[in-house]
Amino acid sequence: MKIVLDAMGGDHAPEDIVRGAILASRSCRSELILVGDESRIRPLLQAEPPEREIQVVHSDDNISMDDPAGPSLRQRKGASMVLAANMVRDGKAQAFVCAGNTAALHQIALTGVGRLPGIKRPALAVVFPTHPTPSIALDMGANADCRPEWLLQWAVMGSVYARLVLGRDNPRVGLLSLGSEEGKGNSLVAAVTPMLKQSDLNFVGNVEPTGFFRSQVDVAVCDGFSGNLILKTGEAVAEWFMGQVRQAASSSPLARLGGWLLRPALRSLAQSHDHSEYGGAMFLGLRGLVIKCHGRARARTIENGIRVAEEILTSQLLTQIEQSLERETAPSKATPCPTD
Amino acid sequence: MKIVLDAMGGDHAPEDIVRGAILASRSCRSELILVGDESRIRPLLQAEPPEREIQVVHSDDNISMDDPAGPSLRQRKGASMVLAANMVRDGKAQAFVCAGNTAALHQIALTGVGRLPGIKRPALAVVFPTHPTPSIALDMGANADCRPEWLLQWAVMGSVYARLVLGRDNPRVGLLSLGSEEGKGNSLVAAVTPMLKQSDLNFVGNVEPTGFFRSQVDVAVCDGFSGNLILKTGEAVAEWFMGQVRQAASSSPLARLGGWLLRPALRSLAQSHDHSEYGGAMFLGLRGLVIKCHGRARARTIENGIRVAEEILTSQLLTQIEQSLERETAPSKATPCPTD
Numbered sequence: 144m145k146i147v148l149d150a151m152g153g154d155h156a157p158e159d160i161v162r163g164a165i166l167a168s169r170s171c172r173s174e175l176i177l178v179g180d181e182s183r184i185r186p187l188l189q190a191e192p193p194e195r196e197i198q199v200v201h202s203d204d205n206i207s208m209d210d211p212a213g214p215s216l217r218q219r220k221g222a223s224m225v226l227a228a229n230m231v232r233d234g235k236a237q238a239f240v241c242a243g244n245t246a247a248l249h250q251i252a253l254t255g256v257g258r259l260p261g262i263k264r265p266a267l268a269v270v271f272p273t274h275p276t277p278s279i280a281l282d283m284g285a286n287a288d289c290r291p292e293w294l295l296q297w298a299v300m301g302s303v304y305a306r307l308v309l310g311r312d313n314p315r316v317g318l319l320s321l322g323s324e325e326g327k328g329n330s331l332v333a334a335v336t337p338m339l340k341q342s343d344l345n346f347v348g349n350v351e352p353t354g355f356f357r358s359q360v361d362v363a364v365c366d367g368f369s370g371n372l373i374l375k376t377g378e379a380v381a382e383w384f385m386g387q388v389r390q391a392a393s394s395s396p397l398a399r400l401g402g403w404l405l406r407p408a409l410r411s412l413a414q415s416h417d418h419s420e421y422g423g424a425m426f427l428g429l430r431g432l433v434i435k436c437h438g439r440a441r442a443r444t445i446e447n448g449i450r451v452a453e454e455i456l457t458s459q460l461l462t463q464i465e466q467s468l469e470r471e472t473a474p475s476k477a478t479p480c481p482t483d
Numbered sequence: 484m485k486i487v488l489d490a491m492g493g494d495h496a497p498e499d500i501v502r503g504a505i506l507a508s509r510s511c512r513s514e515l516i517l518v519g520d521e522s523r524i525r526p527l528l529q530a531e532p533p534e535r536e537i538q539v540v541h542s543d544d545n546i547s548m549d550d551p552a553g554p555s556l557r558q559r560k561g562a563s564m565v566l567a568a569n570m571v572r573d574g575k576a577q578a579f580v581c582a583g584n585t586a587a588l589h590q591i592a593l594t595g596v597g598r599l600p601g602i603k604r605p606a607l608a609v610v611f612p613t614h615p616t617p618s619i620a621l622d623m624g625a626n627a628d629c630r631p632e633w634l635l636q637w638a639v640m641g642s643v644y645a646r647l648v649l650g651r652d653n654p655r656v657g658l659l660s661l662g663s664e665e666g667k668g669n670s671l672v673a674a675v676t677p678m679l680k681q682s683d684l685n686f687v688g689n690v691e692p693t694g695f696f697r698s699q700v701d702v703a704v705c706d707g708f709s710g711n712l713i714l715k716t717g718e719a720v721a722e723w724f725m726g727q728v729r730q731a732a733s734s735s736p737l738a739r740l741g742g743w744l745l746r747p748a749l750r751s752l753a754q755s756h757d758h759s760e761y762g763g764a765m766f767l768g769l770r771g772l773v774i775k776c777h778g779r780a781r782a783r784t785i786e787n788g789i790r791v792a793e794e795i796l797t798s799q800l801l802t803q804i805e806q807s808l809e810r811e812t813a814p815s816k817a818t819p820c821p822t823d
Binding site: 211246273274284287288319320321322324326327328329330332351352353355356357365366367368369371372373375376377378379380381382383384386387388391392394395397398400401402403404405406407408409411 | 549691707708711712713728731738
């Protein structure tokens with residue numbers, strides 16, 4: 144297996160991307176390929192030689208965090224992100240890990256890697272540290288305006304992920320909404336509900352964020368606009384909370400002592416909600432595996448992104464998703480014609 | 484000033500609603516009125532006599548947390564929620580505080596209390612403990628499918644609230660979206676942006692949840708579906724975090740000692756994100772003041788809900804909102820006719 148990385152994407156590129164690959168080279172079994180400015184990558188590899196050789200593919204151009212997605216990206220044929228996506232399309236790599244511009248990556252992956260047969264829109268899938276067991280939610284930001292049939296496909300893809308990677312026998316699928324009762328929600332929720340009910344999925348109805356974070360479902364689907372706001376609210380509130388805990392732990396001499404004694408336990412809490420432990424989000428629905436790491440990713444996030452890519456490649460997720468989509472859209476599942 | 488309460492609404496009604504009114508009677512200057520089952524309310528008032536007399540209005544019926552909003556509510560003329568809303572309409576009270584069924588309250592307030600002139604849809608407005616200064620966001624769940632002009636009106640109402648109640652001179656208004664750059668968002672965001680730009684408001688553009696929780700705006704607007712998911716995600720993540728901190732503080736004998744020393748500081752953190760400290764959300768856009776307390780409200784939440792109602796009545800918020808809406812929709816602001 145080969146995993147390609149955009150060495151130039153992300154706030155701390157190329158240093159942390161290269162260092163992440165070096166860290167991963169100690170444990171992963173895949174061959175790693177770094178795409179980017181060779182004159183900046185080589186010295187980093189020489190300074191801290193990897194356990195196993197890492198291939199470097201040179202590129203002159205790279206897409207910045209501020210570059211808008213749009214037609215102008217078509218001109219950027221030599222950009223590291225484009226070259227890396229094309230390597231997946233051409234079978235030169237099986238997975239692509241990237242911490243760069245999300246909107247640009249979405250567009251480049253769509254045209255470069257391409258969609259799985261029958262998939263209307265790929266979705267950004269994120270595994271959340273819900274308690275007591277993790278759950279997957281999609282779409283977390285790839286598609287702002289959505290059609291009902293897309294959410295059905297995302298539910299199918301999420302279910303396969305929950306079964307193969309999270310190890311759930313019969314994954315419970317929920318529709319994220321503002322009330323758990325049927326009928327509560329917007330017009331999209333109303334349109335998707337009968338489609339999910341009619342499917343072969345284990346659809347358990349609407350789920351509120353409170354229920355989602357209490358692991359009442361294994362898979363949650365929603366439109367990418369709401370999903371992205373949920374994702375970022377979770378991140379913002381967690382950050383707010385850690386700041387407040389830190390402040391509480393410096394509010395008096397006794398609280399400072401308490402905070403010092405509690406530090407090791409709190410450090411693992413800080414890690415448990417830290418994106419670097421999860422490696423990243425996936426664009427599900429593409430012909431190849433594309434993992435999006437956080438734009439602020441440091442080396443450890445990249446290392447985990449590579450680990451996650453390897454796990455997913457081993458699980459044969461994409462093949463299984465393709466088969467499940469075929470079943471879900473087989474003629475017997477289609478609404479009968481009036482003449483039938 | 485008179486404030487009416489639905490004594491029968493909420494998970495802990497009537498006990499905690501009555502107790503909340505008793506607590507509030509010690510400090511508030513308004514006359515309080517409890518609407519509900521007199522045979523259950525009177526003994527509670529006798530057991531713990533309030534500082535000042537609290538009026539009781541009997542009702543035989545009450546709307547439960549599970550009653551669906553819809554045409555059937557029209558038959559419930561004797562329900563405590565309906566009687567209380569009608570008292571605001573008839574000028575027998577200036578504010579209504581309720582911990583009952585949100586969807587039913589929205590519908591009953593719309594028909595019972597009525598809208599301010601020109602208001603298309605009332606919105607649920609919530610003040611968040613964003614850091615370093617609190618901010619108001621709307622709509623947090625009253626309207627699932629929204630039109631662009633509604634968001635403009637909510638921005639106007641939120642601005643007046645931020646000026647009068649939060650004390651901001653020139654409140655910064657943001658549109659909640661999945662990217663802070665213009666052009667990122669769904670079709671609703673795209674439609675609202677030019678309307679906000681053209682308004683007299685201090686519109687600062689798109690804001691992500693991360694920016695919102697860092698107080699980058701004083702007022703944030705979005706559709707009620709996304710807004711409600713944000714509200715509940717915030718609540719869920721805060722709950723998740725407090726659970727994890729508790730778990731961290733019992734992970735070893737030293738951590739337990741640390742947790743014990745840190746307890747007073749953490750208790751005030753738990754309070755700072757607790758809805759009971761904020762009293763509740765407001766339905767802004769109605770002819771009278773309606774405060775929605777959390778369904779799980781205990782006495783202290785109700786007490787704070789009454790305090791918030793009194794503060795808002797004193798600020799003349801509704802009169803000011805009405806004047807601002809008139810300005811915002813004055814002929815000079817309208818798009819000129821082609822013949823002009």
